Amino acid sequence: MTRKYELLFVLKPTLVEEELQAKINYLKEILEKNGAVIAALQNMGTRKLAYQVEKFERGYYGVFYFEAPTDSILEVERNLRISEDFIKFMTVKYEKQKEIRHWNKLVEKFTPKAEVKTEEKPADTATTEETTEA
Amino acid sequence: MAPERRKYARKYCKYCEAKIEYIDYKDTKLLKQALSERYKIMPRRLTGTCKKHQEMVELSIKRARHTALIPYIIDRRSVVAHPFDQLQG
Numbered sequence: 001m002t003r004k005y006e007l008l009f010v011l012k013p014t015l016v017e018e019e020l021q022a023k024i025n026y027l028k029e030i031l032e033k034n035g036a037v038i039a040a041l042q043n044m045g046t047r048k049l050a051y052q053v054e055k056f057e058r059g060y061y062g063v064f065y066f067e068a069p070t071d072s073i074l075e076v077e078r079n080l081r082i083s084e085d086f087i088k089f090m091t092v093k094y095e096k097q098k099e100i101r102h103w104n105k106l107v108e109k110f111t112p113k114a115e116v117k118t119e120e121k122p123a124d125t126a127t128t129e130e131t132t133e134a
Numbered sequence: 135m136a137p138e139r140r141k142y143a144r145k146y147c148k149y150c151e152a153k154i155e156y157i158d159y160k161d162t163k164l165l166k167q168a169l170s171e172r173y174k175i176m177p178r179r180l181t182g183t184c185k186k187h188q189e190m191v192e193l194s195i196k197r198a199r200h201t202a203l204i205p206y207i208i209d210r211r212s213v214v215a216h217p218f219d220q221l222q223g
Contacts, residue, residue: 008160008201044160050205059202063160090201092159102156 002067003093004103007031009080010059010088013046020060023085027064030079036068040110053087065107145182149191157190159197162204168195172208 011023024041031038044061053059068076073091080086094103148167149157157164168176168183168191175195178188198204 010202049202050199051202053202088201090197092197098156102158106158 002035002037002069003095004067004100005036005065005073005091005093006103006106007064007066007076007091008089009062009064009086010049010053011062012085012087013056013058013060015060015085019085023083024062026083027080027086030076031064031066031068034068034072034075036066036072036076038064038066039107040065042106042110056087059087065103065110147182147184147187149187150184154187157187157194159194159201160203162198165191165195165198165204168192169204173205 007027009027011020015023028038028041042063042065044063046058046060049057049059077089077091080089094100149164154164159165168181168188170176175192178185181188183191195204199206
């Protein structure tokens with residue numbers, strides 16, 4: 001059973017450009033290893049945190065949009081918790097019709113090339129979406 | 135009975151007016167409407183937001199707080215003039 005997810009992560013501000021790229025690729029590999037199909041990557045850049053996280057004032061924000069089997073999320077988050085460079089992360093599940101429409105819109109917005117999405121399943125019966133928190 | 139005069143403009147749901155289908159937690163501009171100046175979630179009776187959107191915005195605010203996009207609280211030490219402008223930079 002695959003679902004649509006988004007994974008927001010915050011990286012340490014002390015990393016240089018190459019290290020950032022390396023970390024993003026590392027996360028991408030983990031996702032793909034666990035059977036995720038990555039749809040888009042949104043770079044929000046370095047921005048000020050609303051409050052201190054591990055004594056950092058700033059952080060590099062990025063968001064992955066992907067489809068993945070439901071049981072892979074735990075494994076991905078376990079890996080993220082091991083790494084010290086990810087100071088924050090959150091996975092959000094997009095399940096209802098409205099949410100999926102929004103997800104598609106976001107993916108379209110952040111994919112550089114034109115890409116046709118596959119038809120979505122009318123899985124509307126499930127309860128409200130849930131966040132898995134660090 | 136004399137009809138009571140309405141003193142204020144009628145409240146309405148600003149999210150319905152803008153025809154917003156889903157409130158994204160990353161979109162802090164949208165969330166700002168439902169926050170007080172001390173970043174508390176404003177109640178429905180004061181903002182006039184409809185139930186559907188209030189529930190959505192509550193969830194989004196909590197997510198945004200968790201990811202350090204908006205603060206949980208503003209205390210005397212961390213108070214700044216325009217927090218949202220600074221968060222963008």
